[in-house]
Structures are given as structure tokens and as C-alpha cells.
Amino acid sequence: MDYRQSNGDHTLFFKHFRNEISILLVYVDDMILTGDDLLKIEMLNDKLSACFKIKRLENLKYFLGIEIADSRCGIFLSQLKYILNLLKQTETSGNKLATTPIDPDGKLVQGEDSPPVDRGRYQRLIGKLIYLSHTRPNITYTIRLSQFIHDPREVHNAAARRVLLYLKGTPSYNLLFRPHGHTNVEIFIDVDYAGSIVDKRSTSRYCSFLGGNLITWHNKKQLVVSRSSA
Template sequence: MPTTLCSSRDLVGRLLYPNSDIVVTGDDLAEISHLKRYLSEEFEIKDLGQLRYFLGIEVARSSRGIYLSQRKYVLNLLSETSILGCKPANTPIEANGHLSSKEGDPVDKGRYQRLVRWLIYLSHTHPDISFAISLVSQYMHDPHLTHMEAVLRILRYLKSSPGRGIFFSPLNHLRVEAFIDADWVGSPNDRRSTTSYCTFISGNLVTWQSKKQALVAHSSAKEEFHTMAHGICELL
């Protein structure tokens, strides 16, 4: 089972990285115990026991499996941005929604970048906002009003279920599966497509991504083949 260790020997390191906990996990309990003894001889280590909270990610266990979420992180973010009192949204982005450059008045660039960075970290346990984040992150250097409204909609969507996360359960197979999709010339700015995929091992979601492609596809068939090749590389 994952355990958490906290080191307090290097003061400079703790100033640069205030949360210096590390996670030790594996299926060999004897080897884990040996590693912890070795680390305690080299550093001042405190064993915090079974993993419950790490870098904003909360870990909950049951007989069915392990659940990862960032509920506290989400609530702190909503409180910081004064979204707690707003009406929640049912989806992170409008259906068939697209963003264009320079729509609306310019907004505070620093605030926009901070919000997007916070949301990017939330995608570690929220694959459902990956596509929306891939859109708003394209305007980090020149954000306008419509881009900020899209960011705020993601926040309102998170308010609807701040405790949503990822569940890992033991199953009786080791199948590796992938689901892949793409839109064709989805960006109104440069006509490039966005590729999205998610991969599963034993029925558990392990990787996911939503990213704009580097080239313009001249046909939907070419776009689908490119997306499929990308997904197969991820599976391999």
C-alpha cells in the first residue's frame, strides 16, 4: 500500500519545495520496509503511514479500490475566485463550443494565466475538463473576455461536483484499451484539429490527453488516420 514519508534535513530544499513528502508504493512489503530503513539512515524521515493526501490530491480507500480526488483544492480555488456563490454549470464548455482570438475586450493577463495553470493541475484527477483546458490554454499570451468567460464556466462546472475524481479497482483482466477521437479543422483561427484520447488498463483510466495537432489535415479521413496512429503509439 502507498505510504508517505516526510524529510526535514535540507532546509534550503524545504524552502524551495515546502511540501517535500514522497510516496513509496509497491507490492513487496519487505522491500518497502527495507527502503524506508535505508532512507531513515541517510535523512531525517517521518513515516506518515498510509497515503491520504499528497500535493493536493486526496486518496480514499475501500474494499472496492482506491479513489483519487482534489476536492479541497477545488473548493479553495472556487473560494479564491469568488465562484462559490455562482450557479453551477452542467458541462465544462458549451456544446460545439469554439474559441477565437481577440474576441471581446482584453482581460488581466496575469490573472488569466494563474487560473489556467490552476486548472491544468486539476486535470490530474479531472479528465472531463481536459478538452476545455486545451482550448483556454491556447490564449495564455493574449486573453480576451470570451476566453475568461470560458475559464469561469470551467470553474462553475467544477462547483457542480467538487469531489469528482478517478476510481481504481482490481479487476480480473489486464486488457489495454484506448478510446480516440478528433475534430476536423476545429480551430477557427488556424483550421487545425484537436486530438483526444484516453487509455485504460484493467478497466482503469491511466492516461488521457487533449491537444491541438501541429499540422492542418486536408481531409477528415487523413485526420482520423493521424489520430488513430497517435493512439496506437500511446497504447504501445
């Protein structure tokens, strides 16, 4: 049985036969090939090499800014190099550290009284933070700063800079995937009630675990104003 999924430059193909799974992930001209049967992987590599000019990099170590490290403890995913480059580009190296990505007592406001900042620079910074959340779920909540990309103010820029100061002190944080002896699915959900003082909307978030490993997480402001807890 074959499965294919495509979204723009992303193409995911995996083939399942009997108890074996082969996965081929393609993004523009970068490709990951993995599966249970090493012989079939080699056969597919040979067929692709016969049709296209391919440079094989052997074991997966780096893909689209994400670093992969295999050890006895499990598989680590991180974006250490991406973070260091981001700190260098934003000139954050000489500043103090932040212990949390957001102010626990602070609230995001529209900031009409705060001076405006460069919109293009703010948008680029938020876009990079969104991409970084692929391996750093602990900054996912800060992506709410994207709601101000059309009219960013100094108060929003300061909040984004705080995220950078937090990353500066935790650049090597990563995700660990390892066997836990089970394949249970666990999902945790949370929501604040009218947490945004800008439009009184709630923000919901969830994370799901498969076999004790975090696999998906999401943070989103609700589309409508909650008027009841029912």
C-alpha cells in the same frame, strides 16, 4: 533490474526482481514508497531514516494536492480540497452552476472585439485548471483555453469561469481504480476535423485503460492544418 526516470524535480525509481516490484516516487521533499513486499519496504524506510530526517505519514492519503482514499470498492483519487480552494480564490462560491464544462454549441474565437482581461490572473487560472486535469479528465478539453494566455479576452475568461461553475457543482468527482478480473489494454481515440475556427486546426484526444481502469488521457491541438482525411 533497476529503472530510473528523472524530470526536473520529479524522480521515479522502481526495482523489479522476480515477481516483485518496489516503486519510490520523489518530488522535491515529498516521497511515496510502495510495492509488493512490505518487509522490503520497511527495510528501505529504515535505511532512508538512517541517512535523512524523514517524517513518516504511514498510509498514503494526500500527495501534491491529490487525495487518495482506500476502500472496499477500490482506490479513489480526487482533488476535492484543491477545487474548494480554487473556488474560494476565484470567488465563485455565490454563482450559479454549469451542467457542462464548455458550451456544447460554442466555439473558441480569437476575440479581438472582446475587451482584454488581466493576463497574469488568466494565466494562473489556466495553470491551476491544467493541474486539476490530473484527476478530472472531463475538463481536459477545456485546456485549449491555454492558447489564449498571451492575449486573453473577456470571452476566454468567461469560458474559463464556466469551467469553475461546472467544478462547483461536481467537486467530489474522482477516479476509481479497482480490479476487473483482467489486464486488457484498451485505447480510445477521437479527433475533430478543423474544429478550431481560429486557425482551422484539428484537436485530437485519446484515453487508455489498463485492466478496466483509466490510466492516461491527453488532448492536443494538431501542429499542422489537416487538408485530407487520408
